[in-house]
Amino acid sequence: AYRGKAPANWCPNCQTVLANEQVVGEGLCERCGTPVARRDLEQWFFRITKYADELLEYQGIEWPERVKLMQRNWIGKSVGVEISFGIDGGGPEESGIGVFTTRPDTVFGVTFMVLAPENPLVVKLTTAEHEAEVQDYVARARARTEVERLSTEKGKTGVFIGAYAVNKLSGEKVPIWIADYVLQTYGTGAVMGVPAHDQRDFEFAHDFGLPIKVVIAPDGWSGEEFEEAYVDPGTMVNSGQF
Structure with a gap:
């Protein structure tokens, strides 16, 4: 895990960050209806790219194929x-x-x-x-x-x-x-x-x-x-x- 700055949805009324799913209508907070702003905030991240190959190849759990597909798409590994x-x-x-x-x-x-x-x-x-x-x-x-x-x-x-x-x-x-x-x-x-x-x-x-x-x-x-x-x-x- 590491900390870094990245854009996030911010509700100035609730004084908290929001997931994309919590921003509704014309960019409003689903809790209070206040217009949501995008701010660069310090956040915690998982360095998924460091473990991409291991995650893609892991066979220790028999997940359904649809879950494996979601995982591959989420990791989003590209070779270039x-x-x-x-x-x-x-x-x-x-x-x-x-x-x-x-x-x-x-x-x-x-x-x-x-x-x-x-x-x-x-x-x-x-x-x-x-x-x-x-x-x-x-x-x-x-x-x-x-x-x-x-x-x-x-x-x-x-x-x-x-x-x-x-x-x-x-x-x-x-x-x-x-x-x-x-x-x-x-x-x-x-x-x-x-x-x-x-x-x-x-x-x-x-x-x-x-x-x-x-x-x-x-x-x-x-x-x-x-x-x-x-x-x-x-x-x-x-x-x-x-």
């Missing part, structure tokens, strides 16, 4: 790599922006970056002319629960922060956005936008007019535009030396 993107102009964070991905083969298809609204880099990288719009978006995003933010039924929202990341493999500059579908509690709190090969990124790029670059081609592809993200195996194209 972390890739570092540079920041155009150097920026205050010389180490760049780290992203975790299960699809490193699509890195040449990155056309934008997305940070979680709570990511500390947002404050450091937002340019002066975009500051007011970014602050307003962050406040609105923090008022929503993670369940609401990850809902596939709502349209994508986001704001350009005025800064650019650099793909170190291709040398291309890509715009940095914030969007509430990216969570600070998952991965690094940043994702590389590969709209041709991730449906969530595809919808975001389509809504905001961002480029869609195909780098994994299905059999028989002759250069036509995709109507949805292609996520299956294929042949690498438009990928530099690869």
